[in-house]
Amino acid sequence: MNRRFSGCMAVAALLVALTAGCGTREQPLPSPHEVTDTTVSVLDGMSLNDYPGPKAQIVYADGQADFFCDTLGLFSVFLRPEHDRKIGAMYVQDMASTDWRHPVGHWIDAKQAYYVVGSKQLGAMGQTFASFAKEDDARRFMQAEGGKLYRFDGISIDMATTDGGVVKDQNM
Template identity: 35%
Template sequence: MVLFLAGQFLLAGCGQAPEAERSLEPVAIEAGDECHVCGMLITRFPGPKGEAFVRHRETPLKFCSTRDLFVWLRQPESAAIVEAVFVHDMTSAPWDSPARKHLIPAETAWYVVGGDQSGAMGPTLASFAWREAAEVYTDTHGGQVMAYEEINLPVLEALNELEPRHHHH
């Protein structure tokens, strides 16, 4: 019994208790929010955005594009602390300003890699709640449909090769 109590005390000492009660619901991306990767003001740019909740942090990290989000996510140190990740469902969100809502869990979304629509830093990953929606998007915009776990650093590197004609900076 004494050992059990000591264990409970140790857990509480690590800040476990309040952590569990935190909401991991997506939050709106607001006008002043800056990208965790590049520091740009997120709402000034088109295309799907993302956000990630990490351990020991109340508010999510926010990203100006799904591309920046994945570059960050695929770093080993990020993967170790991530608790929840959200991206825009571009079926419902307008490409030019998706910022406020339509955020869905990134792990269950489908992504179009290499389509012709640009995000904040050029080529990006168009994100959709349903595979069918992603496939319909490719009919108009090109690209390849991929699942969350397929998007790795080589895929993101290949996106860099696709620098489009118009580049925001």
């Protein structure tokens, strides 16, 4: 009986291990929305097509999107403690794949991107967080344009203020 019980427990443990991931599979990210001639920043109504540098967007769980004329705007909204709307995904543009003066498409997951903060290149609001899909591209940009490399979780609310916070980072 003891041997039979042990066998049943082993089978039960195997079944639990095999089904542990069932029902918890990560949902695919909702697709990014494309910028049109009428797309404006949620923060100030600026037309995204009128300004240089990387753009950003938050796609909410309900499918609606908020656009930002600058990656700095995305962080300034996302990192606020009062931000509680359910987010489906956040996107920034891969600046190694699009023109800095007129960026189009090339949306990448903001949480997976590499950011160069404090470079000489200016975005719509001045200083910006240059976003890249690949670390090597970010490092090449940083060597040419200055700044410091960060991952998504390394950017703090103090850096992402629209009152010059990016320039306040004394670590650059």
